[in-house]
Amino acid sequence: MNQSEIQQQLADQRRGRYVRVSDVDRRQLIDAYKKGEDFIALARKLNIKRSTARSILRTFIDEGRVSAKQRAGTRLRFITEEEAEMIREMKRRHPLITIGQIQMRLQRTSTRVLSKASISRILTNSIRLGKRAKRSGEDGDDGQDEMTETMGNGQDELMQLSSDEGTGEGIYIDDEIDEEEEDDDDDEETRITETNAPLQNLDDFQRFMLRKTSINGDESIGNEGAAWSTKEQYDDNGYAGYDSENEDELSEIDENETKSLVDPTLNMSLLPIPINEKPAISIENDNWGVKSEPVCVFVNRNFDSSDSEQPATIDEETTKRMLNTQSTANRRIKTCPICGETNFSRLSHHLTVAHNLNREESLTLLAYSDRNNNHSSIPIVSSSSPKNLDKSPQQTPITINTNNQQITPAGLSPNGNDLENPDHPTIIKTSSSVEDQQSANSLSADGKKRLLCPRCNTWVLNLTDHLIKKHHLVSKQERLPFLRLARNRSLMINVDKPSTNSFLINSNEQHIIPTAVNKKYQNIIKKYRKKFVNTYPSSSSIHETPAPPPPATNSNQNLLTTNNNNNSLKQNSISKNTNTNKDISVHHKFEQRLSVFRQQFAVTVAMQNSLMQQMELLQRSFVCIEEEWNDMKKEIVESIS
């Protein structure tokens, strides 16, 4: 080992091998080069390798950059100290916030797509960040350098369009969104400056958390719904709700259509809405291409289309929907499908007590009977609709009414036309909502089950793959809400279907299309008619000739009203009635309990639907923000380029 090697080793020990040259030394080298001095000698003096010095000068000549770039990973980016501090501040202010929430927030408010590991490193200070930022602070030309980087590295570094020299602070594009958002809502909000960008970003995050807390909080549904029905539905701090953003964005579109698009009441149909605030009528097909339209258009409502033109309150609508098969039906004269008796004020009671039907069977018959006895209240779907169902629903614009139900296109036969169609005078297909149609579409022609993408309203075989490829939701955490939403909706469709949907009813009960529900209905009828016949042999004529009996006149409110066409049955019923007078009180008690149970069930279903509505609204808001952000990002990229 000669003297030079020893000196080299000593120099390396002093400086260390592969230790990055400080920006001060780099600056000295460049200054020497500019002055025409021997920079090699200076490099030797500074214990910098000749090649290194030349490399530094080459970088300066080629790129005009003094400081060194970061050594980044796959996606060239770096985390400034301000960003790290912002993340730390999030954690300080919201100790319960998770890394995943921070990650999602960063992704929504900026171009940052930091991994949870990186965020965790920041929070634990295990990441050696700040070198870059510190150098930026030390080097006065770094502002220019970073601008050069920004211009060259693409949109990942758009967040740092420019920075104050020596501060390393950048402009956060997401804050500009906030600025617009707040300006749109309230002029009192001052515009955001570059220097308070991180703080503003933090404020935005806090608003996000506030909204989330408000939505998921313990507020009563009624109050929450009332709040949501207002324009600034999320605003607890004077910030505008997302709907106002949409309104502004859609100002160029037809005003009515715009209102229909962004009116939150349209989406909160389960929540109380003032009567005078009549929701928009429909969403036209033309609006489906509007960029700021909420991507998620949920059309799976269970409301009757007949209610769409009535400015009824949602509570009324909900109650009507929930209790339609019970209270409404009970007020009408009905005919028991088993024994053929009529004039039941409470057919359900009759079915339960007289025929010993369980609840499910009773409800099935009630639902069937209710529709059969009250066609006028049945939402009628054109017979041409099934043809539409066969079509691929992907990317198909759907016109929906106030209740987010699909409106039949003008080219197809409108509702009720089938009643007037002499070719099909008797067949009435009832479907309480488009949900039925979509659920039918969940099994496409190829027999494969599809899910409806909540973001683009597209039926896809593989929703995960669709979210990744089309919506670029790379992380599982981003996809999970949409997957859950799609699955829950699919599940709800399947749950609701047997009890309320897909009735194909012949008006005279002669040509019942054998759907599963109808089969179930027929089975129940057969089962209990058989029992009925066995119990009352003479009543066999009822099964054979179920002629409508005259109104019962039994003042004692017999549970089994006699059929005038069958005297023996009448006698048996009367005798049975006399023998079971003491059971009436028991029946009344049972009826009361049943009524309470139905009310509780209705409340539970209403609460469930309300929660689903909230979830959908939240998802929609997220999507709107993301879409707006993407649009703005594109505009900025275009303006820069």
Next chain:
DNA sequence: GGTTAATTAACTGGTTCCCC
């Protein structure tokens, strides 16, 4: 002096494991 390949540091995302 200039160029280039190898090496190293810095940084990232993904995965796994552990804990609650």
Next chain:
DNA sequence: GGGGAACCAGTTAATTAACC
């Protein structure tokens, strides 16, 4: 099951040494 930390693999820029 979700969150966080640790570990691993990959990428990029800087640094270095070797070569011409």
